[in-house]
Amino acid sequence: MPTTGRRPGATAPHPAARAGRRSLVCLVLCTTGGALAALALPAALGTALDRALSDGRVPWTALALCATLTAAEVGFDALVTLLGGTSTAVRAGRLRTALLDRLLRTEPRHAAAHTPGDLTTRLTANVAEASIVPVALAQTVAGILVPVGATVALFALDPWTGVALLVGFPAFVVLLRALIRRTSAAATAYQHEQALIATRLTEALDGAATLRAAHTADREHARITEPLTRLAAHGRRTWDVHGRAAAGAAVLLPLLTVLVLAVAGLRTAAGALGVGELLAASRYAVLAVGLGVLTGSLSAAARGRSAARRLDTLLTLPAVPHRSLTLPPDGPGTLELRDVAVRRAGQHPLTGVSFTVPGGTSAALVGRSGAGKSLVAAVAGRLTDPDTGTVRLDGVPLDGVAPERLRHAVAYAFARPALLGTTVRDTVTMGPDRPTERALADALRDASADGYIALLPRGADTALADAPLSGGEYQRLGLARAFARGGRLLILDDATSSLDTVTEHRIQRALSRHAGVRTRLVVAHRATTAAAADRVIWLADGTVRAVGRHTELWRDPEYRTLFTAPDAPSGQAPAPAAPTGEVTR
Secondary structure, eight states, rough: OOOSOOOOOOOOOHHHHHHHHHHHHHHHHHHHHHHHHHHHHHHHHHHHHHHHHSSSSSOHHHHHHHHHHHHHHHHHHHHHHHHHHHHHHHHHHHHHHHHHHHHHBBOOOHHHHHHHHHHIIIIIIIIHHHHHHHHHHHHHHHHHHHHHHHHHHHHOOHHHHHHHTTHHHHHHHHHHHHHHHHHHHHHHHHHHOOOOOOHHHHHHHHHHHHHHHTTOOHHHHHHHHHHHHHHHHHHHHHHHHHHHHHHHHHHHHHHHHHHHHHHHHHHHTEEEEEEEEHHHHHHHHHHGGGGHHHHHHHHHHHHHHHHHHHHHHHTSSSSSSOSSSSOOOOOOEEEEEEEEEETTTTTEEEEEEEEEOOOOEEEEEETTTTTHHHHHHHHHHTTOOOOEEEEEEEEGGGGBBBHHHHHHHHEEEEEEOOOOOOOBBHHHHHHSOOOOOHHHHHHHHHHTHHHHHSSSSSSSGGGGGGGGGOOHHHHHHHHHHHHOOOEEEEEEEEEESSOHHHHHHHHHHHTTTTTTTTTEEEEEOOOHHHHHHSSEEEEETTTTEEEEEHHHTTTTHHHHTOGGGGGGEEEEEEEOOOOOOSSSS
């Protein structure tokens, strides 16, 4: 992540305000040009009529001007439609890119504060609505310029017609103000319920197997659809606001038009206005009361601003800070944690954690559920920062290394890996360093994934959607991705919890081949995994209870209770069963 010149904590300009500035400027110019053409046309028509009546012949020059103005108005309107759609699409794309970039650059714990369903709603529906705001405001320029210009033209033709028009303006301003305020409130409530439905639906999809096993699909369906009643109410409220505004405009605007025309007719009868000027006054009266076109653009702007406020919470997520330090190019991968402490919601899940893993060796993190194993693994690879203490890799503080550089040095495998990409090959080779075909084959072999990959219709080029994968096969692909990444530090966060003991033994042998080349930090739940490590780091209540060889620690009866009996190494006493395969600790 490149260093920027902004002060820490400074908020970057909203991407929706930066994207497509040229097209937005062109859009404003086109709306202004269309408005000016619309304003000039009534005067040109009136002039043409007066010349025809006074000269008794067709005023071709004036008619040509009227035709040109009409063509200009139509052309500008067409360009406004084209530029508006293009600008909105470009803005939405750039805004989504900025949001995803911010989500990926922040610590995972900050992004995890928003549920997947809520994030999906913000990145889709809310981005689409927020992207319309600049276009809606640009189109409002014409919506204001035309009636204001028409009002000025009426005063220029005859002050009395202008005064007649102004009689109803206060009522119309009140109407527009109420529309904007009520639309914004209804849109905010609607977007909240929309996100709630998406969140519950995502949760149900993730737990579909559990719902089937528990026979609670009907209850879950009711929970997901429960906000629909409120969603419908907010939707009806929005349409009610629009309906009331439309009804008010439908009554007020025609009355204003009739009043202006009546005054203009009386002024014509009195000789103050000519026939051509009467025609122009009638056209300007229609344009002046055209403030009704503002309701659509202002309503869209109000909904978009409500959506933009929901996006601002994502755009202000803090990026992971760093300095300009670099890791030594030939470093062995020595990992050091010194007095590391982490605070979360007033609790202290980690306190005073200190240990060293020499370069090229392996260490197993063991402990009961809640001991802080996954949090230590996250701190060790800088997926999160400690509140106090330091984490160093080959003597360099991790918070001083740019994240994209650090990802070249550290590879992760998780209990529930996210398989991204279109094909099996895509998901295994995803990362900053694309491996060679040989490296891909070696990674699949080391993860014991080569056997079932070979049985797929197109091998590694099989689409993920066409590759039925069990939980263990998911984990093996995640392991293969970590093996293929290279780097000096490999962190396995419970990445073998769904594997059978035979497959795990094969992977342990593959890991041993990395000895002296990569440092391995493994969250372990099985005695076999701990026994295979060069050292064991025993965590209890968020601190390090002991560090040593597995055989040394096994003498402690409490240590033995951490492992299940079937996985106890041969020649050692069986241990009472303990939970395994946990995902969050």
